[in-house]
Amino acid sequence: MKQKVYIKNGLLADEMNYKAVIIGGSAGSFQVVTKILSSLPKTFPVPVLLCLHRLKHVRSGFVEALSLKSNTPIEEPNDKDQLKPGRAYLAPANYHMYIELSNRIALSTEDVVNHSRPSIDLSFITAANAYREKLIGIILSGANKDGAFGLKKVHDCGGLTMVQDPNECEVKTMTTSALQLTKADFVYSTDQIIRFLQKI
Amino acid sequence: MRANGSATFTDYYKLDRYYAFRDTSLIRDVEFNKQNINFDNAPTNVKLILFRNNLIYYNPTLQDRILSVLNDSLSASGALIIGIKEKISGFASGKEFDIVNEAESVYKKRIIG
Numbered sequence: 002m003k004q005k006v007y008i009k010n011g012l013l014a015d016e017m018n019y020k021a022v023i024i025g026g027s028a029g030s031f032q033v034v035t036k037i038l039s040s041l042p043k044t045f046p047v048p049v050l051l052c053l054h055r056l057k058h059v060r061s062g063f064v065e066a067l068s069l070k071s072n073t074p075i076e077e078p079n080d081k082d083q084l085k086p087g088r089a090y091l092a093p094a095n096y097h098m099y100i101e102l103s104n105r106i107a108l109s110t111e112d113v114v115n116h117s118r119p120s121i122d123l124s125f126i127t128a129a130n131a132y133r134e135k136l137i138g139i140i141l142s143g144a145n146k147d148g149a150f151g152l153k154k155v156h157d158c159g160g161l162t163m164v165q166d167p168n169e170c171e172v173k174t175m176t177t178s179a180l181q182l183t184k185a186d187f188v189y190s191t192d193q194i195i196r197f198l199q200k201i
Numbered sequence: 202m203r204a205n206g207s208a209t210f211t212d213y214y215k216l217d218r219y220y221a222f223r224d225t226s227l228i229r230d231v232e233f234n235k236q237n238i239n240f241d242n243a244p245t246n247v248k249l250i251l252f253r254n255n256l257i258y259y260n261p262t263l264q265d266r267i268l269s270v271l272n273d274s275l276s277a278s279g280a281l282i283i284g285i286k287e288k289i290s291g292f293a294s295g296k297e298f299d300i301v302n303e304a305e306s307v308y309k310k311r312i313i314g
Contacts, residue, residue: 060285079288080257081264093286108286110254 014200019161020135021047021084021100022198023128025121025151027054027143029171031066033191034141038071038089040195045073047201049089050100052124054117054143057095064091078106092119099127115147125151134159137201139194140185141165143175153183163187163194240267246276253306254284261292269294275310282307 026034030053041049055063067089068075077093084090084104092098097119099107107127114120125138125148138155140148142165156162164185167173179185189197214221234244238255250271256264268289271281281298283306289295298308 077286079286080284081261081291096286108257110257110284 014197017161017201018135019047019137019201020132021050021128022137022139022201023050023052023100023125023155024139024141025052025125025143025148025175026141027117027121027145027147027172027175029142029144033165035067035070036191037195037198038067038073038075041073041198043072043087045087045198047086048084049073050084050098050124050128051075051089051091052098052119052121052148053091054119054121054145054147055094057118060094063094067091078108080106080108082106092124095119097123099123100131101127102131104131115145117145117147121148122151126154129155129158129160132158132160136160137163137198139163139165140176140179142170142172144172145175146178148175149178149182152179152185156183156185161186163189163197165194166190240270243270243274245274246279247274248276248279250275250279250281252281252283254287256283256287265292265294268292269297272297272310277310277312279310280307281310 024034024037034051034053064075064077071089073087073089075089075091078090078098082105084106090106093108095110095118097109097111097114099109101107114122128136129138129151136155136158138152138160140152152162152164162183162185164176164179164187166188167176167180169190170176180188187197214223236243252271256267259267272294275281280301283289285304285306287306289298289308297311299311301307301309
């Protein structure tokens with residue numbers, strides 16, 4: 002029998018009609034993201050936004066590496082690209098990735114935030130603003146507090162917040178910082194995150 | 202590295218006291234102009250427009266309008282270089298350009314006829 006996952010107000014995960022999943026990660030998150038992307042169904046109902054810290058001057062290779070095992074097509078969006086369900090969008094090197102209300106990507110070369118560009122905080126804040134309670138925000142392993150404020154914003158806007166279990170993380174600074182600022186809805190292992198996402 | 206230079210980096214500049222200069226003979230005949238963003242009195246017959254990572258700050262309607270102003274400023278087969286994540290293919294005014302190098306977003310004004 003299928004195990005049911007109840008979200009807020011007694012609703013099931015698939016009854017929430019989520020519009021997007023946003024994932025932030027840094028050091029130690031690559032394997033986790035790869036595993037998540039390889040386990041998502043081919044017809045995943047929403048776009049997946051990936052904001053991962055990466056080298057500024059290396060433009061290519063990251064998408065290719067992530068794509069190797071992924072079920073979901075991954076792309077580095079161009080400015081003002083329309084988001085489509087079942088696709089993953091990776092924040093390009095040296096650009097901040099914003100989500101606009103019109104369900105489009107907007108890129109920016111504004112100053113680094115938390116020593117990072119792309120900054121997870123900025124992506125999460127704009128996504129929270131665009132999708133409100135229809136957003137799932139996930140923070141993974143990382144060595145920086147970027148993303149903590151963004152996840153709080155997702156929570157404040159009524160979205161679902163999820164943090165990778167710090168005990169499982171290669172580097173736990175990012176997840177513990179996020180948990181200090183927000184009482185996340187779920188603290189999950191990679192497998193639990195995957196099982197959850199398969200249900201939406 | 203990205204420009205695929207064949208010599209070592211130090212071959213591309215000269216030191217003069219405290220400053221490093223790139224080979225200035227290359228730009229001896231170049232006139233540089235700064236243009237305000239409203240494009241009042243936009244210059245004409247421009248050979249090269251560098252407009253990297255500026256279009257991203259506009260919505261698609263304004264992007265289209267700006268591209269058309271830039272196109273008007275270019276000389277026949279003049280070049281436009283925009284940011285690597287900016288693409289002009291979706292715009293009506295984008296059809297007035299030919300792609301020179303897609304990865305680096307280098308475009309050329311299309312000669313009509």
